[in-house]
Amino acid sequence: MPVSQRIETALRRALDAAGAGAAPRKLVSAVDHAVLPGGARIRPTILMAVARACGEDRPALSDRAAAALELIHCASLVHDDLPCFDNADLRRGKPSVHRAFSEPLAVLAGDSLIVMAFDVLGRADRKDAARVLDLIRCLSTRTGLPNGICAGQGWESEFEIDLRAYHRAKTGSLFMAACEMGALSAGQAPENWTDMGALIGEAFQVADDLRDALLDKETLGKPVQQDDLHGRPNVVAELGVDGAVARLRDILAGAIASIPSCEGEAALAGMVRAQAEQIVPKLPQRTRFAG
Amino acid sequence: MPVSQRIETALRRALDAAGAGAAPRKLVSAVDHAVLPGGARIRPTILMAVARACGEDRPALSDRAAAALELIHCASLVHDDLPCFDNADLRRGKPSVHRAFSEPLAVLAGDSLIVMAFDVLGRADRKDAARVLDLIRCLSTRTGLPNGICAGQGWESEFEIDLRAYHRAKTGSLFMAACEMGALSAGQAPENWTDMGALIGEAFQVADDLRDALLDKETLGKPVQQDDLHGRPNVVAELGVDGAVARLRDILAGAIASIPSCEGEAALAGMVRAQAEQIVPKLPQRTRFAG
Numbered sequence: 001m002p003v004s005q006r007i008e009t010a011l012r013r014a015l016d017a018a019g020a021g022a023a024p025r026k027l028v029s030a031v032d033h034a035v036l037p038g039g040a041r042i043r044p045t046i047l048m049a050v051a052r053a054c055g056e057d058r059p060a061l062s063d064r065a066a067a068a069l070e071l072i073h074c075a076s077l078v079h080d081d082l083p084c085f086d087n088a089d090l091r092r093g094k095p096s097v098h099r100a101f102s103e104p105l106a107v108l109a110g111d112s113l114i115v116m117a118f119d120v121l122g123r124a125d126r127k128d129a130a131r132v133l134d135l136i137r138c139l140s141t142r143t144g145l146p147n148g149i150c151a152g153q154g155w156e157s158e159f160e161i162d163l164r165a166y167h168r169a170k171t172g173s174l175f176m177a178a179c180e181m182g183a184l185s186a187g188q189a190p191e192n193w194t195d196m197g198a199l200i201g202e203a204f205q206v207a208d209d210l211r212d213a214l215l216d217k218e219t220l221g222k223p224v225q226q227d228d229l230h231g232r233p234n235v236v237a238e239l240g241v242d243g244a245v246a247r248l249r250d251i252l253a254g255a256i257a258s259i260p261s262c263e264g265e266a267a268l269a270g271m272v273r274a275q276a277e278q279i280v281p282k283l284p285q286r287t288r289f290a291g
Numbered sequence: 292m293p294v295s296q297r298i299e300t301a302l303r304r305a306l307d308a309a310g311a312g313a314a315p316r317k318l319v320s321a322v323d324h325a326v327l328p329g330g331a332r333i334r335p336t337i338l339m340a341v342a343r344a345c346g347e348d349r350p351a352l353s354d355r356a357a358a359a360l361e362l363i364h365c366a367s368l369v370h371d372d373l374p375c376f377d378n379a380d381l382r383r384g385k386p387s388v389h390r391a392f393s394e395p396l397a398v399l400a401g402d403s404l405i406v407m408a409f410d411v412l413g414r415a416d417r418k419d420a421a422r423v424l425d426l427i428r429c430l431s432t433r434t435g436l437p438n439g440i441c442a443g444q445g446w447e448s449e450f451e452i453d454l455r456a457y458h459r460a461k462t463g464s465l466f467m468a469a470c471e472m473g474a475l476s477a478g479q480a481p482e483n484w485t486d487m488g489a490l491i492g493e494a495f496q497v498a499d500d501l502r503d504a505l506l507d508k509e510t511l512g513k514p515v516q517q518d519d520l521h522g523r524p525n526v527v528a529e530l531g532v533d534g535a536v537a538r539l540r541d542i543l544a545g546a547i548a549s550i551p552s553c554e555g556e557a558a559l560a561g562m563v564r565a566q567a568e569q570i571v572p573k574l575p576q577r578t579r580f581a582g
Contacts (some may be wrong), residue, residue: 023437027445031436077403084394101448103375107398111370111405115435118409122427127421136413136427144406145322146314154318154399157392165313172293266375 050182053264086135304349341473463492
């Protein structure tokens with residue numbers, strides 16, 4: 001089964017379990033809305049690629065890890081879109097959860113998705129319990145305080161932002177989790193993979209800044225120029241478009257160079273290049289990622 | 292060390308870990324505000340009592356389970372108080388998190404607390420990995436969809452409420468988790484303990500309805516007559532005060548009768564009676580729980 005299909009199947013299975021029996025239907029629909037149809041599923045795709053590069057020996061566990069990671073990502077989007085944060089009407093080209101349902105249901109959908117992520121891991125085969133525990137610890141570390149994505153979003157409420165901590169936590173965390181959890185699901189040590197995750201996260205941040213600055217709302221499927229609007233730091237404002245594209249190219253080269261020596265090294269480098277094409281998909285030609 | 296001190300120590304340890312290093316300070320303070328000083332800590336106290344009754348052989352694990360459960364409870368209070376739900380200014384006699392900090396920080400504090408709960412369990416000793424996994428699965432089941440507390444809160448957004456599912460999920464879930472997780476931390480099967488949890492949850496719901504209907508805001512430390520205000524079902528409206536008190540007495544007798552035969556059965560029955568006194572602490576004399 002192709003990786004993309006494995007990811008969708010694992011997500012579908014988690015959603016079906018969440019919607020079983022006498023669950024309140026609107027909340028179930030809100031959760032479905034937040035997860036399906038998905039975006040590029042970049043994080044779980046990276047996770048799967050790293051697991052494969054590490055000699056994946058428990059595909060069912062990688063499937064669960066990938067689904068858990070994507071569920072946390074979806075939760076963060078739902079809550080970030082809330083009126084008290086970005087107040088975004090659109091997400092992935094359709095109404096955000098609080099617009100399509102309501103604010104209470106968006107808060108609860110995000111909460112439910114966070115819990116689902118840990119539930120999906122918690123239901124893994126007990127014979128792999130120690131490995132599953134490592135995955136849970138990695139996911140909670142990259143999601144919560146002191147420096148996961150919750151912390152990243154929390155930096156926006158501080159008077160003075162520690163920019164490096166902010167970007168690393170807000171965007172980097174789940175890419176680090178993707179690489180680390182890929183290694184962990186294959187029973188490998190995660191430490192060698194953290195740098196690659198951090199660099200992909202940085203690349204993604206620059207790409208996102210470029211898209212936010214350059215694309216229109218229709219192409220992007222969500223509100224644009226949110227950084228300007230919310231006074232958030234943005235690399236395009238700092239370096240200009242050409243400077244940001246050069247930075248993006250450097251970071252991605254660094255990410256590829258950081259891949260630890262392993263069986264699937266070459267395939268993984270190819271995957272990073274392919275993902276790089278995806279994260280800057282519709283920019284004017286001169287800004288495409290070439291290297 | 293007395294149980295109450297074990298619970299506070301475990302919570303303090305989790306909060307310290309969350310606030311370590313370069314964490315954003317306001318979010319860390321918001322999370323502290325949500326957890327400290329606590330309420331009666333009824334759920335973790337029940338958990339500890341059940342663990343003891345089951346021949347507690349891993350006190351460090353019960354400590355983690357108790358802290359995790361209380362963190363989920365605190366998260367649910369923070370989010371329930373948000374303007375889009377109860378819009379409560381007060382909680383435990385002080386400003387609710389969104390009033391003391393801000394709405395974004397309250398959303399993030401709740402999210403962070405949910406993640407912390409799983410993190411606390413995920414960091415348990417790996418030699419107990421299988422048991423820890425059972426605890427994680429129990430906690431996620433009782434927290435998320437299809438019938439944990441998220442589902443319970445979700446019922447309030449439905450046109451037609453399934454009253455039994457609503458109460459069982461919203462109030463009962465974490466009491467069921469308390470009993471089940473107590474048994475699980477001691478390596479015992481949780482199934483025999485579910486009924487006791489469900490009954491204590493029902494008693495707590497009735498007691499809460501009584502307090503909501505009878506007490507003033509100052510005594511209660513949070514807004515009163517919220518059920519009337521939000522059009523929520525309330526057993527006092529249905530049965531009257533005396534009827535509700537009689538119902539409370541019956542349910543608690545049932546909870547005590549449901550305690551499975553075990554070493555610490557008598558001690559546990561005593562604890563349930565003591566908790567019963569706590570959950571109706573300041574009602575007019577005639578409504579005190581006598582049995």
